[in-house]
Amino acid sequence: MLNKEKTNHQPLSHLDWLESEAIYILREVAGQCSNPVLLFSGGKDSLCILRLAEKAFRPGRFPFPLMHIDTGHNYQEVIDFRDQRAAELGERLIVRSVEDSMKRGTVVLKSADESRNKHQSVTLLEAIEEFGFDCCIGGARRDEEKARAKERIMSFRDEFGQWDPKNQRPELWSLYNARSHKGENIRAFPISNWTEMDVWQYIEREKLQLPSIYFAHQRDVVMRSGSIVPVNVPLVNGEVTNPVKAGEEIINMQVRFRTVGDISCTAPVISDADTVSKIVLETATSTITERGATRLDDQTSDASMEQRKKEGYF
Amino acid sequence: MSNVTKQHNDSLLRFMTCGSVDDGKSTLIGRLLFDTKTILADTLTQISNTSKKRGMEAVDLSLLTDGLQAEREQGITIDVAYRYFSTGTRKYIIADAPGHEQYTRNMVTAASTANLAIILIDARRGVLTQTRRHSYLAHLVGIQHIVVAVNKMDLVNYDQATYDKICADYLTFANEIGFAQARDIKFLPMSALAGDMLVDRLDNMPWYTGETLLEILESAPAAHTEGDEEFRFPVQFVCRPHASADADLHDFRGFMGRIESGNIAVGDAVTVLPNGYQSKVKAIQIGDEQLRSAQTEQSVTLLLEDEIDTSRGDMIVKTGSSIEPVKQIEAFVCWLSETPLSPARTYVIRHTTRESKAKVGTIAYKVDVNTLEEQATSDLKMNDIARITFKLAQPLMVDSYSANRATGAFIVIDESTNNTVGAGMIV
Ligand SMILES: Nc1nc2c(ncn2[C@@H]2O[C@H](COP(=O)(O)OP(=O)(O)O)[C@@H](O)[C@H]2O)c(=O)[nH]1
Ligand SMILES: [Mg+2]
Numbered sequence: 001m002l003n004k005e006k007t008n009h010q011p012l013s014h015l016d017w018l019e020s021e022a023i024y025i026l027r028e029v030a031g032q033c034s035n036p037v038l039l040f041s042g043g044k045d046s047l048c049i050l051r052l053a054e055k056a057f058r059p060g061r062f063p064f065p066l067m068h069i070d071t072g073h074n075y076q077e078v079i080d081f082r083d084q085r086a087a088e089l090g091e092r093l094i095v096r097s098v099e100d101s102m103k104r105g106t107v108v109l110k111s112a113d114e115s116r117n118k119h120q121s122v123t124l125l126e127a128i129e130e131f132g133f134d135c136c137i138g139g140a141r142r143d144e145e146k147a148r149a150k151e152r153i154m155s156f157r158d159e160f161g162q163w164d165p166k167n168q169r170p171e172l173w174s175l176y177n178a179r180s181h182k183g184e185n186i187r188a189f190p191i192s193n194w195t196e197m198d199v200w201q202y203i204e205r206e207k208l209q210l211p212s213i214y215f216a217h218q219r220d221v222v223m224r225s226g227s228i229v230p231v232n233v234p235l236v237n238g239e240v241t242n243p244v245k246a247g248e249e250i251i252n253m254q255v256r257f258r259t260v261g262d263i264s265c266t267a268p269v270i271s272d273a274d275t276v277s278k279i280v281l282e283t284a285t286s287t288i289t290e291r292g293a294t295r296l297d298d299q300t301s302d303a304s305m306e307q308r309k310k311e312g313y314f
Numbered sequence: 315m316s317n318v319t320k321q322h323n324d325s326l327l328r329f330m331t332c333g334s335v336d337d338g339k340s341t342l343i344g345r346l347l348f349d350t351k352t353i354l355a356d357t358l359t360q361i362s363n364t365s366k367k368r369g370m371e372a373v374d375l376s377l378l379t380d381g382l383q384a385e386r387e388q389g390i391t392i393d394v395a396y397r398y399f400s401t402g403t404r405k406y407i408i409a410d411a412p413g414h415e416q417y418t419r420n421m422v423t424a425a426s427t428a429n430l431a432i433i434l435i436d437a438r439r440g441v442l443t444q445t446r447r448h449s450y451l452a453h454l455v456g457i458q459h460i461v462v463a464v465n466k467m468d469l470v471n472y473d474q475a476t477y478d479k480i481c482a483d484y485l486t487f488a489n490e491i492g493f494a495q496a497r498d499i500k501f502l503p504m505s506a507l508a509g510d511m512l513v514d515r516l517d518n519m520p521w522y523t524g525e526t527l528l529e530i531l532e533s534a535p536a537a538h539t540e541g542d543e544e545f546r547f548p549v550q551f552v553c554r555p556h557a558s559a560d561a562d563l564h565d566f567r568g569f570m571g572r573i574e575s576g577n578i579a580v581g582d583a584v585t586v587l588p589n590g591y592q593s594k595v596k597a598i599q600i601g602d603e604q605l606r607s608a609q610t611e612q613s614v615t616l617l618l619e620d621e622i623d624t625s626r627g628d629m630i631v632k633t634g635s636s637i638e639p640v641k642q643i644e645a646f647v648c649w650l651s652e653t654p655l656s657p658a659r660t661y662v663i664r665h666t667t668r669e670s671k672a673k674v675g676t677i678a679y680k681v682d683v684n685t686l687e688e689q690a691t692s693d694l695k696m697n698d699i700a701r702i703t704f705k706l707a708q709p710l711m712v713d714s715y716s717a718n719r720a721t722g723a724f725i726v727i728d729e730s731t732n733n734t735v736g737a738g739m740i741v
Pocket of ligand 1: 333467
């Protein structure tokens, strides 16, 4: 037979396989959706996705803009990094802020120091409506949290941005279905099948730059109900957040962040890992999950992540 | 940490677990994660608290996988869940599919991306109707490697005779359906609860000298390394940066996609279907990296020697390849939707990166997944499997599913809801 070829190829390495799958998913979004957007926070997962998008679409431009939903409670280093990275790539960056939603009255905080993380959903939905996006590409991974283990690669959200775990499309082979009617929305997760370890190994292999707060540094913190809480953090707008409460003792510690997010709910871990390869080693020997250690808002209840997803959180 | 660096060169295996309710799927997965040290301290604390709250003495490892609120409340698994672990030599993706009768569709979904299936049998109960169903479905969806795991051996005093009888029963039935010759079938006795023969051998079954479950998993061929399928490259996206400031890019026309099977090298003669244009491969790229050749499962950009009008949904194959556009297909279809198939309606079929409107031609028969009997039928309800022909508005470039899992598969979409309502495997 003319074309019967014998493939004695080595299987792809696990990182090559994951990379190829993610590129495939990004291209499916580009091929199937008319107005997608890539959610970009400056965090490590979204930085991996930017590299994957380069591999997927260069020498062309990305077939989607980047968008950050800014809570106003982000570390200056991360915001600077976000802007720098978007500029280097020459791609369009849209920023929509929770503080604008607060001014509009669509976000109402129960108290000034309440975590703004969950209010991101409101601002996100407002931005989706403003721009008419039919798909948001996000960096969520299935290994992050139990409620995500059944998340689809292309996850369907109704007109209210809600995720209904019982009403998701079956996903077979790599035949992803990203169709939606007007007003509905798809959330696409190209690195669903990656673990925290895969992400760090990819960062190491691709020599990706990261915001400095991912690496070990000295920081003023207090111990608050078993977690390390950074205090007196200067904000982009000049204010200072996370004041010390009465009776708390400030400790200057060497720490790093495993995830970056809203200051009021992201805790660092004690670490002296100041390079990516040291972080890879530390991750391999870690005994605490990424969210367990660092996301104060997920600990409230076993089902808290699921609840927030239903409300439109990514 | 040699493990960490070693893993860079290592492969990935996707497998699934099948079994009836309470056969021990969740416990098996929990045990694998636990014994490979994938479960971290805080998660363990969380599940041991939950176990205590429910009045259990030991930590219930099945809580690791039973994730969503609804199922935690009901204590059942309601959808396919994906889990990850890594041994230092391999990364694994597990699809955990629930075994209830009404969830054939979940099993088919989980099986569609798996290369190996673990079929669980309760040692006290032996080969049951469900075992036949799970085996048939794994067979239908083309899983090459089957591990028949006889679980709960601790409850039959780790008795060898019990195990041997179950293996013999299974083989008799596998031979009946012509399954034993076609597949690689392995057997093993185990206790997911106690941990025998999963990661650690333990010493309750000295009479068993075969591989442990993890040894089987570590040596199973990774996806797509076994076949000698022909080159298939469905075009996903066309890159034309002609408006770019860079004059060199003015004529750049890159065909982006994933190699679904076979391999390709610079200089190979190719044909673009359905139109049949011919050209040669000028360059192969991943991002800005240039490759001489590329293989199955790689996402690449192909540049051709000639300017050819090609768009998403076309397929690039090697010139002379035995594939032709067709306007009718015959397939086994598993119905996934609560709304039954309506022969009067028009559906959309998505095959590779291509779509076509489609109408049902004939329904030959429905398969009873428990008895494997063929029954005449005129309708198709959720979890039914039937042999159907579809008439297509647009031609598709198909292979038979048994020859090629990527170009032999399709999904059926209901345009009114956009839901995925059927899964098809071309005969
Ligand atoms: N004695 C014993 N019990 C087991 C074993 N494997 C699972 N079980 C128990 O069987 C019950 C059902 O297990 P589970 O993993 O939830 O089954 P699933 O429905 O298939 O996911 C639980 O109470 C388990 O503790 C085993 O090897 N031996
Ligand atoms: Mg279960």
